[in-house]
Amino acid sequence: xxxxxxxxxxxxxxxxxxxxxxxxxxxxxxxxYGEAIAQPAxxxxxxxxxxxxxxELTDAVALYVLAGREGFPLSIETFTxxxxxxxxxxxxxxxxVDDELDPAPRERVLDAWDRDRLRDVFQQLYxxxxxxxxxxxxxxxxxxRGYIHDEPVLLDPETREALTxxxxxGVLTGRPAAxxxxxxxxxxxxxxxxxxxxxxDWEAGKPDPTALVTLAERLDGExxxxxxxTLDDVRTAQNAADADPDRTYHGxGVLTGGLSGESGREKxxxxxxxxxxxxxxxxxELLECVEEPPAN
Numbered sequence: 222x223x224x225x226x227x228x229x230x231x232x233x234x235x236x237x238x239x240x241x242x243x244x245x246x247x248x249x250x251x252x253x254y255g256e257a258i259a260q261p262a263x264x265x266x267x268x269x270x271x272x273x274x275x276x277e278l279t280d281a282v283a284l285y286v287l288a289g290r291e292g293f294p295l296s297i298e299t300f301t302x303x304x305x306x307x308x309x310x311x312x313x314x315x316x317x318v319d320d321e322l323d324p325a326p327r328e329r330v331l332d333a334w335d336r337d338r339l340r341d342v343f344q345q346l347y348x349x350x351x352x353x354x355x356x357x358x359x360x361x362x363x364x365x366r367g368y369i370h371d372e373p374v375l376l377d378p379e380t381r382e383a384l385t386x387x388x389x390x391g392v393l394t395g396r397p398a399a400x401x402x403x404x405x406x407x408x409x410x411x412x413x414x415x416x417x418x419x420x421x422d423w424e425a426g427k428p429d430p431t432a433l434v435t436l437a438e439r440l441d442g443e444x445x446x447x448x449x450x451t452l453d454d455v456r457t458a459q460n461a462a463d464a465d466p467d468r469t470y471h472g473x474g475v476l477t478g479g480l481s482g483e484s485g486r487e488k489x490x491x492x493x494x495x496x497x498x499x500x501x502x503x504x505x506e507l508l509e510c511v512e513e514p515p516a517n
Contacts, residue, residue, distance in 0.1 A: 226442030231394040233450030233478025241368035264479035265301040271310025273395035273426040291326035391436040428456035450478025471495035
């Protein structure tokens with residue numbers, strides 16, 4: 222596959238977040254509402270689309286738990302399938318709950334649904350007490366080390382050097398900017414701010430193509446490969462191709478996030494991925510530089 226520009230997701234591509242973000246989702250709901258779902262079920266929400274923001278994914282899980290107390294009849298599999306069919310994301314999750322519950326139980330669910338509290342507990346668990354004070358400016362109730370310190374690096378130094386030597390590099394992530402900085406420093410990837418898009422830079426989130434198209438413009442790319450670990454990453458590349466037909470966009474699925482093994486490969490392929498790789502370290506072998514046209 223030929224490309225002149227490579228854009229990388231962070232979570233599940235550069236660092237493993239199974240023991241950090243995904244753990245924080247499950248445990249935030251458990252701490253606030255006393256109930257938990259199995260961590261592997263988080264991937265079903267991710268596959269439904271529209272959950273690039275893990276705070277909103279946490280909200281959706283909490284909504285499911287609260288609705289269950291009021292007789293909500295759907296399994297997580299059916300719930301997330303309905304979210305997918307309704308367009309993905311938190312608004313779709315809310316719509317599914319609205320459709321299934323009568324007015325009185327629906328109001329009880331919404332009264333108990335405290336999104337601000339969920340976000341605050343999430344950040345305390347994820348960041349730990351010291352970073353929470355520094356980045357959130359608050360006094361933590363939970364005196365924890367922080368799950369952010371439990372993110373194994375997935376990008377080998379040799380791969381990093383090969384990719385940065387051969388391609389213009391951008392980063393497109395759903396992380397807040399400060400948390401993206403921490404991850405990029407950990408993996409040793411020096412990407413200028415103008416070549417990054419984080420949660421703080423655009424409200425829509427993936428699979429909206431605006432950020433990817435903007436990065437392609439800033440990096441002066443003609444053939445862009447975008448490597449991510451979710452179906453929304455592939456959809457982002459497809460949407461960018463529709464929005465920006467003068468460039469070529471390839472969505473590459475990486476099997477070190479929630480999608481893994483043969484089933485993950487099949488999901489990426491059904492979603493239209495241009496290629497699927499076992500890890501980010503397979504990208505140098507997959508990608509070839511676009512050759513410069515001969516001089517006239």
